[in-house]
Each structure stands twice: as C-alpha cells, then as structure tokens.
Amino acid sequence: GEDVEQSLFLSVREGDSSVINCTYTDSSSTYLYWYKQEPGAGLQLLTYIFSNMDMKQDQRLTVLLNKKDKHLSLRIADTQTGDSAIYFCAERDTGRRALTFGSGTRLQVQP
Amino acid sequence: DAGVIQSPRHEVTEMGQEVTLRCKPISGHNSLFWYRQTMMRGLELLIYFNNNVPIDDSGMPEDRFSAKMPNASFSTLKIQPSEPRDSAVYFCASSLDRGRETQYFGPGTRLLVL
Numbered sequence: 061g062e063d064v065e066q067s068l069f070l071s072v073r074e075g076d077s078s079v080i081n082c083t084y085t086d087s088s089s090t091y092l093y094w095y096k097q098e099p100g101a102g103l104q105l106l107t108y109i110f111s112n113m114d115m116k117q118d119q120r121l122t123v124l125l126n127k128k129d130k131h132l133s134l135r136i137a138d139t140q141t142g143d144s145a146i147y148f149c150a151e152r153d154t155g156r157r158a159l160t161f162g163s164g165t166r167l168q169v170q171p
Numbered sequence: 172d173a174g175v176i177q178s179p180r181h182e183v184t185e186m187g188q189e190v191t192l193r194c195k196p197i198s199g200h201n202s203l204f205w206y207r208q209t210m211m212r213g214l215e216l217l218i219y220f221n222n223n224v225p226i227d228d229s230g231m232p233e234d235r236f237s238a239k240m241p242n243a244s245f246s247t248l249k250i251q252p253s254e255p256r257d258s259a260v261y262f263c264a265s266s267l268d269r270g271r272e273t274q275y276f277g278p279g280t281r282l283l284v285l
Contacts, residue, residue, distance in 0.1 A: 157227070
C-alpha cells in the first residue's frame with residue numbers, strides 16, 4: 061500500500077529558509093500536497109503539485125518533486141515565526157480519491 | 172464562503188455513551204471525507220462519500236462506527252458505544268471532484284472518551 065514518510069522535527073532561525081522533505085512509495089501518485097496545521101486548528105492546504113511537474117513556486121513556497129526518487133520537498137523562504145506549525149505531505153493515487161498523509165514535520169522557528 | 176463546518180468542536184463523554192459528530196461541507200462540493208487524527212496513527216481516512224453515496228469505508232475501525240450523508244449539505248459520524256481508544260481529533264473535509272482533488276478541512280472535533 062501507499063506509504064508517506066517525513067522527518068518529525070525541523071528547527072530554523074527566523075529569516076532563514078526551511079526545507080521539509082517527504083518520500084512516498086506509490087508510483088501511481090498523481091497529485092502531491094502540502095498542508096499546514098497550526099495548534100488546535102484544522103489542516104490548511106498550502107500548495108499542491110501534479111506528478112508531471114518538477115517544480116512549483118508560490119510566493120515564499122517552492123515545491124520540488126523528484127519522481128524518480130519519489131521525493132518531495134517544500135522550501136519556505138524567509139521563514140517567519142508565524143510559519144511555526146506542523147506540515148503534512150500527502151499523496152493521492154489514480155485509483156483512490158482519498159489522501160494518504162505523512163506523519164507531519166513540526167517546524168519550529170526561532171526568533 | 173464559511174468553509175467546512177464541524178460541530179461540536181470539543182466533546183467529552185463517558186465510555187459506553189453514543190457520540191455524534193456533524194459536518195457541513197462547502198456548498199457545491201460533491202465529495203466528503205471523514206479523517207481521524209491520533210498521535211499514534213497520524214491522519215487516517217475513515218470513510219468518504221461522493222454525491223452522498225459512501226464509496227470507501229474501509230477505514231472505519233469497526234461496527235461501532237457509522238457514517239451517513241442524508242443530503243449534500245450534511246453528514247454525521249456516529250460512535251456507539253464509545254470507548255477510550257476512540258479519543259482523537261476527527262476531521263471532515265470536502266472537495267469538488269474535478270481531478271485535482273483539493274480537499275478543504277474543517278477545524279475538527281476533539282473527542283475525549285473517559
């Protein structure tokens with residue numbers, strides 16, 4: 061079955077770039093997503109990338125996809141304290157509508 | 172748009188009691204998903220509906236869990252009887268089935284079963 065893995069924790073200083081990594085096993089994944097969860101809140105969709113793309117940029121966010129290695133990353137430029145949250149990688153394959161989520165990476169931004 | 176609405180936001184109940192969680196999807200969306208989030212298992216899909224019809228309920232833990240979607244604007248997830256191991260955050264999400272499958276999540280219901 062599908063498996064999505066992320067590192068559990070990342071700490072950066074305010075103003076630095078953050079890079080959150082994700083690996084997945086399902087070669088038939090069509091869309092890959094990044095969600096953000098702040099304490100006590102639901103999941104907020106940040107961005108997504110289609111599997112035939114290598115990169116997508118949206119303001120401070122850059123998503124890189126290496127389909128050969130099944131590796132996805134989210135880069136946050138000029139990280140701010142408000143970016144402190146848990147970031148979830150998720151994938152959807154062609155045969156299933158539901159998303160498979162990673163365990164989430166907790167990003168801590170030091171002032 | 173109000174987004175996905177869930178109620179209650181918090182629920183504390185005793186073991187054996189019936190619990191009903193409610194969800195109102197975004198207007199116009201035709202797919203609805205129920206997820207459960209725990210520390211041990213992360214985010215898991217319980218069930219999803221398309222056009223009010225349950226499509227995949229393979230994630231429903233056991234017969235104590237049931238979900239309904241009587242119309243396009245309302246869904247319930249019921250646990251009867253509840254057990255302490257059901258304590259979790261339950262999220263509802265909705266989407267418009269148009270390939271990209273962008274799911275929008277509600278704020279969640281935090282359930283504690285004592």
